[in-house]
Amino acid sequence: MNENWSFSDALGMNPQTKQQVVDTYFMEHRARLVDIAAYLDRVDRGQGDDPLDFRDVAFRRAVEILLDGQPQRARRVLELFSDHTSELPQSADGMKGAMGAVSLTDGGAA
Amino acid sequence: MKYIDPHIHMVSRTTDDYQRMAQAGCIAITEPAFWAGFDRSSAQGFYDYFRQLTEYEPKRAAQFGIQHFTWLCINPKEADDPGFAREVVSMIPDFLNSKEQLCGGNVLGIGEIGLNKNTKNELIILEEQIALAETFNQLVLVHTPHLEDKLKGTRLIMDALSASKIDPGRILIDHVEEHTVSEVLDRGFWAGMTLYPDTKVTPQRAADIIEMYGDERIWMNSAGDWGCSDPLAVPKARLEMRRRGHAPTTVDKVTFNNPQQFLSQSPNFLLT
Numbered sequence: 511m512n513e514n515w516s517f518s519d520a521l522g523m524n525p526q527t528k529q530q531v532v533d534t535y536f537m538e539h540r541a542r543l544v545d546i547a548a549y550l551d552r553v554d555r556g557q558g559d560d561p562l563d564f565r566d567v568a569f570r571r572a573v574e575i576l577l578d579g580q581p582q583r584a585r586r587v588l589e590l591f592s593d594h595t596s597e598l599p600q601s602a603d604g605m606k607g608a609m610g611a612v613s614l615t616d617g618g619a620a
Numbered sequence: 621m622k623y624i625d626p627h628i629h630m631v632s633r634t635t636d637d638y639q640r641m642a643q644a645g646c647i648a649i650t651e652p653a654f655w656a657g658f659d660r661s662s663a664q665g666f667y668d669y670f671r672q673l674t675e676y677e678p679k680r681a682a683q684f685g686i687q688h689f690t691w692l693c694i695n696p697k698e699a700d701d702p703g704f705a706r707e708v709v710s711m712i713p714d715f716l717n718s719k720e721q722l723c724g725g726n727v728l729g730i731g732e733i734g735l736n737k738n739t740k741n742e743l744i745i746l747e748e749q750i751a752l753a754e755t756f757n758q759l760v761l762v763h764t765p766h767l768e769d770k771l772k773g774t775r776l777i778m779d780a781l782s783a784s785k786i787d788p789g790r791i792l793i794d795h796v797e798e799h800t801v802s803e804v805l806d807r808g809f810w811a812g813m814t815l816y817p818d819t820k821v822t823p824q825r826a827a828d829i830i831e832m833y834g835d836e837r838i839w840m841n842s843a844g845d846w847g848c849s850d851p852l853a854v855p856k857a858r859l860e861m862r863r864r865g866h867a868p869t870t871v872d873k874v875t876f877n878n879p880q881q882f883l884s885q886s887p888n889f890l891l892t
Contacts, residue, residue: 598738
């Protein structure tokens, strides 16, 4: 192994051809894609104003990553949903559990 | 085929699960101390839990030919009160020094320690438990935070560990995902992937990570517990890798040989 190699340099080993990947996983991920489409439709059909919820904003930004043509989509989506602040609260007292995303204007990746 | 599930919370699972795991080829599990879904009201509650992990659960597993090993600590979710946490941590050396442990008990190290909401209080207790592991020459199993807190928390944890004298090769950082795995491996730690239906990685993504980052210093586990989880997640991930055409030796490496290699650094990890 090259001494300058690091795990950041992904190996990219995949025993399957691109065609085999599509053959194996298309139906499964077609279903998940329809789930996402239906979820967005469900938000649209919900009563009241647009929620302006930070999770919804991050979600739609993440969807854009899927089609940007760049590699490491899963890593970049997870980074988008991550807290990038450096402050540490003293205590977790009163804090809720994990929410799955952060405000992109307040500690998010954007 | 045989496999090791190196992170599963069997106190939250039924005896039927032991049976199904044995039927699927599981020969050994390791069970870290964790949050029970509610906060315990006294240190005595932890004492009873530690006895369950070291005395009772190995017998339940043995009924199905599964060897049971464990890790002790106060988990980060209950470590936000430093006074309470210190009271719990002070009981751990008795379990490490017990006659049973000195004669080959089932405690492998300190775990799963780490952070939950990345607070200063949690970090203080994390550092004190790292020092405990260093003092008693114990392996370390690390819990990394959930979801949006994982990236920041994993980096804070690695910095705390790097400030100790513990060899990173004796530390496994669990619950890695695509955005944390490379930093964990680059810094010399072992990495664990937890196979959860929604909140961590699926068997498919675990196989992706193996393909992208290799099969060295990495394992996968079910972390089956009281929440939505699957005690048969490891054999399902094995099947996923075989379905893609990975060599049986690669599948065995990440689900048996690698856990065996890491865990065998503890003199208490003896497969029979």
